[in-house]
Amino acid sequence: MAPNALLTRLLAAGAIAGAVTTAYAADEARRYTLRRVEVPLLPAGARPLRVLHLSDLHMTPGQTRKQEWVRGLAALEPDLVVDTGDNLSHRDAVPVVCDALGPLLDVPGVFVHGSNDYFEPSLRNPLRYLLPDDGRRHTDTPQLPWPELSRRFTDAGWLDLTNRRDSLQVGDLRLALAGVDDPHLSYDRLDVVAGPADPAADVRLGVAHAPYLRVLDQYAADGYDAVLAGHTHGGQVRLPWPGGARALTTNCDLEPARSRGLHRHPAASAPSDPGSSWLHVSAGLGTNPYVRLRVACRPEATLLTLVGR
Numbered sequence: 001m002a003p004n005a006l007l008t009r010l011l012a013a014g015a016i017a018g019a020v021t022t023a024y025a026a027d028e029a030r031r032y033t034l035r036r037v038e039v040p041l042l043p044a045g046a047r048p049l050r051v052l053h054l055s056d057l058h059m060t061p062g063q064t065r066k067q068e069w070v071r072g073l074a075a076l077e078p079d080l081v082v083d084t085g086d087n088l089s090h091r092d093a094v095p096v097v098c099d100a101l102g103p104l105l106d107v108p109g110v111f112v113h114g115s116n117d118y119f120e121p122s123l124r125n126p127l128r129y130l131l132p133d134d135g136r137r138h139t140d141t142p143q144l145p146w147p148e149l150s151r152r153f154t155d156a157g158w159l160d161l162t163n164r165r166d167s168l169q170v171g172d173l174r175l176a177l178a179g180v181d182d183p184h185l186s187y188d189r190l191d192v193v194a195g196p197a198d199p200a201a202d203v204r205l206g207v208a209h210a211p212y213l214r215v216l217d218q219y220a221a222d223g224y225d226a227v228l229a230g231h232t233h234g235g236q237v238r239l240p241w242p243g244g245a246r247a248l249t250t251n252c253d254l255e256p257a258r259s260r261g262l263h264r265h266p267a268a269s270a271p272s273d274p275g276s277s278w279l280h281v282s283a284g285l286g287t288n289p290y291v292r293l294r295v296a297c298r299p300e301a302t303l304l305t306l307v308g309r
């Protein structure tokens, strides 16, 4: 075969492979999945507590399939909803998010915001997501209506944990809660929320949008039983690997091995270790709306069932 003909065939094969991969990744970004996880952290003998962890909806008005799927989550009848931010990706998304949540807003809930609640998304090179953090933060686009989102959530009774501690009675259980504003933008005020978690509470939960190590270290040192976060999108693009697909990045300083799912913090700790917490990182339900691609990392919400130790 002539060199030119071979080159043409190689380029054509590369273009087809690229198109197939992109089509697969675009389909995967719409395969919404419910994960169920059991976490043994309640006092022995306590009734299980069902916590629905939502994160990174990145909602736009046109994403009707995602809205329908989120609307169906109310059928799970959770006892508590934890929303770890990045709900918005459009200036008109607040009523859309609230409509999709529907009856979930009548359930006790807590929330923090992420950077994408604050600023409009912009078109970015998708490959940059796979590269090491260059320190740039996208705060130069117009602000999104996050105060309206906060107001709608708090009017419904959800607790705003933006750089705050609070408590909540859910059934028989008293929860001690702490949250920080988005650590990815360095908006977290650990100096405000730091301090021993209420030892008299039945459960101590810390939340943050982005699971930066300084935040996880603080919550673990303060005695929180579990920390819930999002932001990582589970790596969003995971590489096939023996034993399971691997994330390449978390878009923060957490290592890729803990980019999603249930882990400990510090990572090496056993469940009974004092000074360590459970860590649940949600891979979230969305992506930047200009790059709706996921590979080996389905969009997810998680029903965490907290049970006795």
Ligand SMILES: [Fe+2]
Binding pocket: 056, 058, 086, 114, 116, 231, 232, 233, 284
């Ligand atoms: Fe996000």
